[in-house]
Each structure stands twice: as C-alpha cells, then as structure tokens.
C-alpha cells in the first residue's frame with residue numbers, strides 16, 4: 001500500500017512538471033511581443049489591432065437571386081487605374097459564396113444615421129435571414145454589375161471581381177469599380193462626395209463600436225506646407 005502511494009506521488013509530480021512545461025513552452029510559441037527599440041511603445045504582437053477601419057455594407061445576390069448584405073471592415077481602396085477596391089471575407093460568410101459565383105458586389109456607404117443597419121447586417125447571416133425584409137431597406141438591381149445596391153445608402157460603388165487572393169483566414173476580392181452612384185445631397189459644387197455632407201462613420205474592432213468623424217484638420221497641401229515654412 002505504501003509503495004502504491006509512493007508511485008502515485010511520483011506520477012503526479014511528473015504529470016505536474018509536464019503540464020507546467022507544456023504551458024510554458026506554448027506561451028513561448030504565441031506570437032512574441034517584440035521589444036520596442038524606441039523604448040516607449042508597448043508591443044501588441046502580430047494582431048489586427050488597427051484603428052480605425054471602414055464599415056462598408058456589401059451587396060450581393062445568392063444562387064436563387066435573393067439580395068443579401070453584410071458588413072466588411074477588412075476593406076479599402078486598392079488602385080486608381082483601373083479604379084478598384086478590395087474586401088476581405090471569411091469563406092464562412094454567405095456573401096463569400098455569392099461573390100465567388102456572381103463575380104460582382106456593391107459597396108454601400110452610409111452616414112451616421114445608417115450605422116444601425118451596418119451593425120445589423122454584420123451580425124446576422126443571409127443564410128438564415130432575409131436582411132432586406134428584416135431591415136426594411138430597399139434592394140435595387142444594378143444595371144452594370146450582377147449585384148444589388150441599397151437605395152437608402154447615399155454612396156454606392158458597383159464592382160466586378162477581377163481577382164481573388166487567399167490571404168489566410170480571409171479571401172480578398174479585388175473589385176474593379178464600374179460605376180459610383182451618389183445622392184446629390186452628399187456632393188460639393190465640383191460633384192465630389194464630401195465628409196461634411198455624408199457624415200460617414202468608422203469602426204474600431206477593439207471596442208466593437210462605430211464612431212463618427214470629427215472636424216477637418218486642414219488640407220494636406222496646407223499642412224505639409226507648414227513644415228517647409230515653420231521647420232521642425
């Protein structure tokens with residue numbers, strides 16, 4: 001009996017040692033926080049801790065021709081000629097399959113008053129819910145690409161897919177811009193969309209919140225000129 005206990009004790013010690021060792025070594029394997037040569041910044045490691053991101057509402061058709069919407073923050077403009085955007089979608093989204101099949105999507109950009117729609121379509125899947133019916137938003141069939149856009153959103157970008165890039169967890173869809181449609185209310189006298197009139201919002205993945213955009217800080221040319229004029 002005594003001998004049995006001694007063995008149990010030895011095995012328990014070995015097990016504890018091994019678990020401790022494994023936990024330690026896997027700690028070492030997580031993306032390492034790198035030292036800051038400047039000595040001031042906290043390293044956050046290899047993460048998407050980036051703010052702000054956009055909050056685009058992506059329109060697509062499914063195989064049955066039903067219009068769907070989802071929100072994408074892994075997104076941006078990626079070329080000027082041909083004018084193009086990119087969106088990064090997980091294969092698990094319904095939209096991913098839709099765009100793979102139809103080779104087209106729309107980007108719908110709204111003002112702060114439409115933020116709640118961007119929130120909703122980013123939390124519910126078109127696999128189970130008709131998001132146009134649920135939100136009361138109106139799908140409009142694009143005349144130039146095989147995708148719907150949202151009538152209530154003031155800025156709409158119609159895109160045809162020219163490339164897909166597998167970028168890890170997400171597929172990048174590169175969409176060549178075929179047309180941009182804007183509500184005249186968001187355009188200035190030169191016919192350009194302006195922040196003051198659109199009142200767009202951005203997303204902070206860390207806090208999980210949308211934010212409005214603050215006042216203009218100045219024209220780039222004017223800000224740059226202050227360095228030349230005033231020095232460091």
Ligand SMILES: Cc1cc2nc3c(=O)[nH]c(=O)nc-3n(C[C@H](O)[C@H](O)[C@H](O)COP(=O)(O)O)c2cc1C
Nearest residue numbers: 070071072073074089090093094095122124125126
């Ligand atoms: C603000 C916000 C940004 C998002 N960005 C992305 C993104 O860039 N890529 C992605 O795959 N999912 C993103 N999502 C999650 C999708 O929008 C969500 O999974 C959605 O339900 C997918 O809809 P679907 O299945 O109808 O395509 C985001 C969600 C929110 C709320």
